Amino acid sequence: MEILLAKSAGFCFGVKRATQIAFEASSEYEHICSLGPIIHSPQVVQKLAEKGVGVVEEVEAIPEGAVIIRSHGVTANEMRALQARGLTVVDATCPFVNKAQEYAARLAAEGYTVVIVGETEHPEVQGIVSYANGGKVQVVANAAEAAHLPRMVRVGIVAQTTQSFENLQQVVGICLAKCQELHVFNTICDATTVRQNEARDIAGQVDVMLVIGGFNSANTTRLAQICREIQPATHHLETVEEVQGSWFNGVERIGITAGASTPRWLIEEVVNRVTELIHPGEK
Amino acid sequence: MEILLAKSAGFCFGVKRATQIAFEASSEYEHICSLGPIIHSPQVVQKLAEKGVGVVEEVEAIPEGAVIIRSHGVTANEMRALQARGLTVVDATCPFVNKAQEYAARLAAEGYTVVIVGETEHPEVQGIVSYANGGKVQVVANAAEAAHLPRMVRVGIVAQTTQSFENLQQVVGICLAKCQELHVFNTICDATTVRQNEARDIAGQVDVMLVIGGFNSANTTRLAQICREIQPATHHLETVEEVQGSWFNGVERIGITAGASTPRWLIEEVVNRVTELIHPGEK
Numbered sequence: 001m002e003i004l005l006a007k008s009a010g011f012c013f014g015v016k017r018a019t020q021i022a023f024e025a026s027s028e029y030e031h032i033c034s035l036g037p038i039i040h041s042p043q044v045v046q047k048l049a050e051k052g053v054g055v056v057e058e059v060e061a062i063p064e065g066a067v068i069i070r071s072h073g074v075t076a077n078e079m080r081a082l083q084a085r086g087l088t089v090v091d092a093t094c095p096f097v098n099k100a101q102e103y104a105a106r107l108a109a110e111g112y113t114v115v116i117v118g119e120t121e122h123p124e125v126q127g128i129v130s131y132a133n134g135g136k137v138q139v140v141a142n143a144a145e146a147a148h149l150p151r152m153v154r155v156g157i158v159a160q161t162t163q164s165f166e167n168l169q170q171v172v173g174i175c176l177a178k179c180q181e182l183h184v185f186n187t188i189c190d191a192t193t194v195r196q197n198e199a200r201d202i203a204g205q206v207d208v209m210l211v212i213g214g215f216n217s218a219n220t221t222r223l224a225q226i227c228r229e230i231q232p233a234t235h236h237l238e239t240v241e242e243v244q245g246s247w248f249n250g251v252e253r254i255g256i257t258a259g260a261s262t263p264r265w266l267i268e269e270v271v272n273r274v275t276e277l278i279h280p281g282e283k
Numbered sequence: 284m285e286i287l288l289a290k291s292a293g294f295c296f297g298v299k300r301a302t303q304i305a306f307e308a309s310s311e312y313e314h315i316c317s318l319g320p321i322i323h324s325p326q327v328v329q330k331l332a333e334k335g336v337g338v339v340e341e342v343e344a345i346p347e348g349a350v351i352i353r354s355h356g357v358t359a360n361e362m363r364a365l366q367a368r369g370l371t372v373v374d375a376t377c378p379f380v381n382k383a384q385e386y387a388a389r390l391a392a393e394g395y396t397v398v399i400v401g402e403t404e405h406p407e408v409q410g411i412v413s414y415a416n417g418g419k420v421q422v423v424a425n426a427a428e429a430a431h432l433p434r435m436v437r438v439g440i441v442a443q444t445t446q447s448f449e450n451l452q453q454v455v456g457i458c459l460a461k462c463q464e465l466h467v468f469n470t471i472c473d474a475t476t477v478r479q480n481e482a483r484d485i486a487g488q489v490d491v492m493l494v495i496g497g498f499n500s501a502n503t504t505r506l507a508q509i510c511r512e513i514q515p516a517t518h519h520l521e522t523v524e525e526v527q528g529s530w531f532n533g534v535e536r537i538g539i540t541a542g543a544s545t546p547r548w549l550i551e552e553v554v555n556r557v558t559e560l561i562h563p564g565e566k
Contacts, residue, residue, distance in 0.1 A: 169459055173452050176467060182455075184465040 001248070001278040004206055005271060006257035008198045012191040014094025014161075015039050015261050018071035021092040026051035029088065031065025035078065036123060038070045038092065039261040040217035043239065059085065066090055072123040073097045075130035096161045097124055100187035101131040107156030108135030112183060115140060115149070117171045118160025122218065125160050143170035155179040161189040162219050162260070164196070191260065192219060199223055199257045203230040206255035208247050211236045212270055213259030220259025231255070240269040245277050254278070284531070284561040287489060288554060289540035291481045295474040297377025297444075298322050298544050301354035304375040309334035312371065314348025318361065319406060321353045321375065322544040323500035326522065342368065349373055355406040356380045358413035379444045380407055383470035384414040390439030391418030395466060398423060398432070400454045401443025405501065408443050426453035438462040444472040445502050445543070447479070474543065475502060482506050482540045486513040489538035491530050494519045495553055496542030503542025514538070523552040528560050537561070 011019070022038050026048060033056045037045045045055060056062050059081040066088035073093040074082075082089050093101075107114050114132040118125040120139045129137050140146045155175050159168045165188055176182050203209045209227045213220025215238055224236035235247060248254065254274060258267050294302070305321050309331060316339045320328045328338060339345050342364040349371035356376040357365075365372050376384075390397045397415040401408040403422045412420050423429045438458050442451045448471055459465050486492045492510045496503025498521055507519035518530060531537065537557060541550050 165460065169456050172459055172465075173456055176452055176455055176469065177448065180469050182465075182467040182469070184459065184467075186459065186463050186465070 001251065002253050003271060003274060004202050004253060004255045005267075006195070006198045006202055006255070008191070008195040009212070009256065009258040010260070010262050010264055010267050012189065012195075012260040014071045014096060014189070018092035018094065019044060019263070021090060022048055022053060022068050023051065025066060025068055025090045026053045029066040029090075031063065032068065032090070033062060033065075034068040034070055035059065035062070035074060035082075036070050036072070038068060040214040040220070040259075041261040041263060041266070042214055042216070043266055044261070044263055062087060069093050070123075071097065073101060073127035074123075075127050076133070077130060094161065094189075096187065096189045097127065100124075100128050100158050100161060100185075103158045103185040103187060104128050104132035104156075107158070107183060107185075108132040108137070110156070111135070112154045112156030113138065113152045115146070115155055115157045115171070115175055116160070117141075117157065117163055117168050119218065122160060124162075128158060128160070140171055142167055143174050146171045146174040149175065149178055152179045154181040155183070157182070157184040158187045161187055162192045163188050165193060195257065195260070196223060196226055199227050200230060202255040202257065203227040203234065206231060206253040207233065207251040209234040209255040209257075210243075210270065210274070211257055211259070212238070212267055213262040214238060217259045217261050220262065223257060223259055227255075227257070237270070239266065240273045243270060243273045243277070248274070248278055284534060285536050286554065286557060286561075287485050287536060287538045288550075289478070289481045289485055289538070291474070291478040292495070292539065292541040293543075293545050293547055293550050295472065295478075295543040297354045297379060297472070301375035301377065302327060302546070304373060305331055305336060305351050306334065308349060308351055308373045309336045312349040312373075314346065315351065315373075316345060316348075317351040317353055318342065318345070318357060318365075319353050319355070321351060323497040323503070323542075324544040324546060324549075325497055325499070326549055327544070327546055345370060352376050354380065356384060356410035357406075358410050359416070360413060377444065377472075379470065379472045380410065383407075383411050383441050383444060383468075386441045386468040386470060387411050387415035387439075390441070390466060390468075391415040391420070393439070394418070395437045395439030396421065396435045398429070398438055398440045398454070398458055399443070400424075400440065400446055400451050402501065405443060407445075411441065411443070423454055425450055426457050429454045429457040432458065432461055435462045437464040438466070440465070440467040441470045444470055445475045446471050448476060478502075478540065478543070479506060479509055482510050483513060485538040485540065486510040486517065489514060489536040490516065490534040492517040492538040492540075493526075493553060493557070494540055494542070495521070495550055496545040497521060500542045500544050503545065506540060506542055510538075510540070520553070522549065523556045526553060526556045526560070531557070531561055
């Protein structure tokens with residue numbers, strides 16, 4: 001039996017950076033918390049809690065000291081409220097998310113109707129929306145939703161950084177039919193596409209596929225969906241405890257990948273556990 | 284038997300305007316010519332010649348006096364050369380073509396690689412290209428050609444005014460995959476789309492279809508192609524003399540449309556001739 005581990009499994013650039021910033025800040029500040037879970041990995045959030053970095057859901061609930069802004073970013077209002085309260089802001093917003101916020105603000109300032117391609121409820125999207133405010137803003141999940149947009153004169157488009165390129169492309173095609181001028185910033189981070197493509201490739205070669213990552217992580221859930229379309233024997237798991245020996249009965253090849261917010265040590269634990277199960281005593 | 288005449292047959296806004304300007308100018312100036320045929324209708328060009336407006340192909344060949352710029356526009360170099368020679372310029376460039384030239388110039392000045400969707404050899408496209416010069420310019424006819432473009436950082440797109448929207452949409456989709464920032468001005472004139480859609484509609488209801496317009500007119504030739512795909516019994520004709528009685532044997536319904544540079548009187552001549560042929564003595 002053989003394990004195929006995706007090279008692109010685990011932390012993307014922005015998550016790695018945010019986690020590093022958070023761990024460094026945990027020793028630097030006596031009173032520190034993060035506004036919302038720093039990344040969508042309950043295990044990393046737990047480790048940070050052990051270092052004294054609690055999670056606070058609202059600006060008003062922050063007691064004192066420093067506050068970490070997670071990789072998804074915050075809304076412009078939240079940023080102003082943090083500053084107004086005189087808190088020390090440790091900004092771990094992913095630089096790619098920052099770019100999307102900046103482009104949305106610029107397009108709104110230039111008078112475009114800003115169309116954001118993404119999930120309305122996602123904190124990253126809510127942050128981007130807030131920077132385009134003052135202007136007209138529309139959030140659409142896909143081409144079907146874009147088809148319901150009214151006619152507009154000048155349309156500016158940015159995307160949630162984890163969107164698929166095909167989705168952005170389809171929305172752009174629909175919006176082009178609804179306006180005279182279209183200004184698009186492709187703010188999609190390649191890491192998602194690279195990870196999804198590698199997952200597809202591996203899922204097509206194996207008898208069982210494991211996708212490791214938070215059940216609250218949108219990108220991990222999407223990754224598991226993509227793999228399941230190719231290999232129905234796909235398991236989405238958060239921790240090593242969930243690995244079941246029965247998954248590997250009669251199996252030749254095992255694929256493993258992980259979402260953007262899954263730490264390396266969690267992936268290694270799963271790889272080690274699977275290795276023990278399929279080659280007992282070899283470790 | 285019945286004739287279905289397209290409402291959108293004949294002169295578009297820009298051609299109508301250019302022709303009016305040319306006829307007015309013919310009585311205003313003693314020495315006047317047009318740089319290239321004013322529109323792609325040999326019959327209109329002939330009528331203007333009778334009014335003393337000859338066709339000159341090169342700036343250097345203009346003897347003196349006034350020169351009419353046709354609806355397709357001229358290149359920036361030609362415009363400079365006309366002004367340098369001290370000629371009176373009567374500008375009949377279609378305002379929609381002017382817009383495309385302005386947007387191309389603006390995108391080039393802002394540092395975009397300018398992609399022009401259109402036919403490289405068409406005078407309108409050559410004019411638009413000239414206004415984007417100084418920057419990087421690419422002309423692509425369709426998505427297949429766009430696929431060969433290199434990776435670019437910032438792409439600005441304009442279209443030849445008579446392109447189909449679907450073609451622009453496909454090129455935009457391809458270019459989006461090749462850059463970070465995409466700025467599109469939809470410079471397509473609706474008249475072409477409206478005329479083509481009505482022609483499709485009529486061609487589907489008739490037994491024979493007549494498309495009137497210059498054999499050198501790209502939009503008329505395209506209109507005839509579109510009709511022929513739906514009704515193989517489609518005839519592209521330039522003048523009433525080409526109408527053949529045999530076309531109407533056993534025919535119930537006859538469709539008639541005309542290109543953007545076909546004058547009203549030419550359409551009426553054909554309608555009258557067809558009416559005589561199918562209802563002899565009724566006129």
